[in-house]
Amino acid sequence: MAPVPFRTQLLRRKPLAARGGPGGPGGPELGRSIGTFSLMMFGVGATVGTGIFFVLQEAVPDAGPAVVVSFLVAGLAAGLSAICYAELASAIPVSGSTYSYAYHALGELVAMVIAACVLLEYGVSSAAVAVGWSGYFNELTGSVLGVRLPQELSVSPVPYEDGPTGWINLPAVVLVLLCMLLLVRGASESARVNTVMVLIKLAVLGLFVVVGFSAFEVDRFDAFWAAGAAGVSAAAATIFFSFIGLDAVSTAGEEVRDPQRALPRAIMGALAVVITVYVLVAIAGVGAQPASEFESPEQQEAGLSVILQNITGSSIPGTVLAAGAVISIFSVTLVTLYGQTRILFAMGRDGMLPSRFARVNPRTLTPTYNTVVVAIVVALVAGFVPSDYLWDTVSIGTLGAFIVVALGVLVLRRTQPDLERPFRVPGYPVTPVLTVVVCVYILSGLPAVTWAIFGTWLAIVLAFYLLWGRRHARLNDPATARGEGV
Template sequence: MSPAPHSPRTPMSPSRRPGARVKSPELLLAESGTDLEGHGLRRTMGLFQLVCFGVGAIVGTGIFVGLSDSVAEAGPAVVVSFVLAATTCVFTAFSFAELGGAVPVSGSSYSFAYATLGERVAFLVGWCLLLEYGVSVSAVAVGWSQYVDELLDSLVGLHLPTALSAGPGDGGVINLPAVVVVMMAATLLVRGIRESAGATAAMAVLKIGILIAFCAIAFTAFEDGHLSPFAPHGVAGVTAGASVAFFSYIGFDAITTAGEEVKNPRRNIPIAILICIGLVTLLYCAVALGAIGALGADPVSGRPAALSLVVDQVTDSSVGGGIIAFGAVVAIASVVLAVMYGQTRILMSMSRDGLIPRIFERVSPRTHTPVANTWIVAVLFALPAAFSSLDVVVNLTTIGTLAVMAVVNIAVITLRRDHPALPRSFRVPLYPLSPVVGVGFCVYLMYGTGWTTWAQFALFLAVGALIYSRYGRGRSRLVSSGETAPAATGSPEA
């Protein structure tokens, strides 16, 4: 039986930690599955759909468009860069798996931080997630526009007018295709999670098949000589390449934002996270090795549609490149869909807590989706996609995401200490070494983004802290009265 919703006028009880604005896991679980209006989200996603949702959130622009940027930094050693970025994700994935199984709610990293490190840190995590998801969706939408143009060229020999397919920074006026894909995703999201999950699953299967087909074609032209010199820029190049390649993994944490709409979340969330990281890492390394082995690092470097180029040259035909372009269009659209979904659920959790306006928490009784929230997010994400190339903020997105992941690793340690008896369907291996190493890898890759990015990130956090102190703190529904949080009256799997 689902727990009764708390009254919006009743202050939420904090955890037992005196003087700290920390929301207990028991309270988070008691609130899960219902919003303050009493209209709950529905648990309709199974394990297969959740894995496809994760793949849909990860595989997109990073490999179809961003591969060339990673190759430019690391050369053939980009494979090592992908493994290094994946290793960072694996340690953090362990932490996400434990937290997602212990506290299966829709707020993801934000909720995990709230339950362990307090409200201020949680707000800043939510602020960073807005950067991670918002910028990545906008950047992905711009990449989608590029591949739509590539697909039209392959099919009918036409190119979209630059004025209508690129922002002012890229010589155009407005990027209409980027706006279209964001609005299409929003339309599907407001219809319901079942429809969105079904579409994401179909697109995920299709793009995995196309990437496997790419590898099969590229490896027919593989030459050992194309891998030499293997690391032309040394260790520094591999590290820089890993920082760039990390952008290709952004999105796997979106799996935990589905905590209130997944069947048997304690079991399925940890399994889905680990499957996604393993599958995506194998795909990325195989694609990178195939592309460089077929043409060499220099032809791949600096080419946004590098995969289409490889297939065209290997097959001596534009048909294969057209198929890859079609796969990229589908793949990137699924990223927009999955990441926008994650962003709306995080904002809904923050709104429930009073830290942002209440409009973000309202769930439609007809579709069981946050309709107003979704359309606001769509407009906010479509605007930068329409008028910017977003290249200048990719590093800022990366450092913000890595900071959130470092917090998640710390949250595992804090939750183990403060709530040792909390049921956990998955436990990180080699605790506490695993989360500590996870923090170390995150900081290492953050260092690789450069000091300019660090300065931008510091300013970004300062703005977030100011918003929290002037708006969120005074409107928070959590009180510091020292009361104990009520235990959940219903199972999160109910």
């Protein structure tokens, strides 16, 4: 077999025929056991995290009562990306999400760049969210049971500015390992647990909305546009990251029953649920107290819980909300870990990683090896690194993925015009082009140190690809490169 030229390796695209299948060039497949509703809850579970419990305290000082508009603007930006995901997910219903879409549409080198983005997004966010969960869990057990873990077992040993240090963040490690056990049991079991947790946290946020409307006063929306367009834009940029997570739906493309119908429905359904909940929370929060009170130190530290306590005069609703935040973060960690393992599975099946990453447990039809490896790495990061060092790097990975999905829609419409697309992006080509513009605008505001961290990680991934991945890629086989034998 003649060697494939270097330039050809970098630019080659994976044929749409070679998408998987036992015995075919795509390699093994995962079991299809997830329904549309459970899949939609994946998107809601990965998106509705701690952000909504605290984002009002950051956004209202910027936009005032017009923060409601800021939520709609941020939802529009996330919605544009979600619409693009829906088209590609319906046309290419496989594991791997953005990595797989890029491999089919834009070529092998771009696929590896995006692999670096999404692995960073899911891996780092899993660790950062677990660290955040540790703090909420310790606070909740302290207020309810009067028991708190000592600082040595609840704080990482790596210092951040003048913050405290300990030996290990044990609750964060335990959370990751619990999620690992759930994922090892099977995708359907994980989906069921996630659905229950999502319904609980939506009920908790519903409690906030009901209590907030009981203290609603219309005059708190006076001077609605006092902060102007600049204030609304600044708040929208802050709020945008509360919508990150909708792309998690597409990582489950190969484990969904009737994926070409279920994937776009789940993505759009999750988007609708998230926007509705966020806007209701914003209206209830702003209507329940003067905008100036959102800047108080108490609000900054305890978020929505303080609003409930001020309205009811009792700490019980605030405690319930804190419990909802703990459950909320648990489901986010579960789904982001899940997404990470499926991306690694797709890469292993393509030959970009050792074949062990493409092995499927014959009983559960899940990639057990991937799950254990990812959990160990994430647990180590969560146990020993403060979340403050982690959050900014998530942004580049997410926005990079959004951009590539939009470009993938544009490219495949030209190169594969006859490809079956059960869902088609409305407003084409304006919608994907606008998605790219919005994401590039948000990327431009990230600090230089974040770009440096991302650049280092990208260099590591590309070095691995150039030295190992391109030599072992399945597309080196001429039959696979032509999409034959499926």
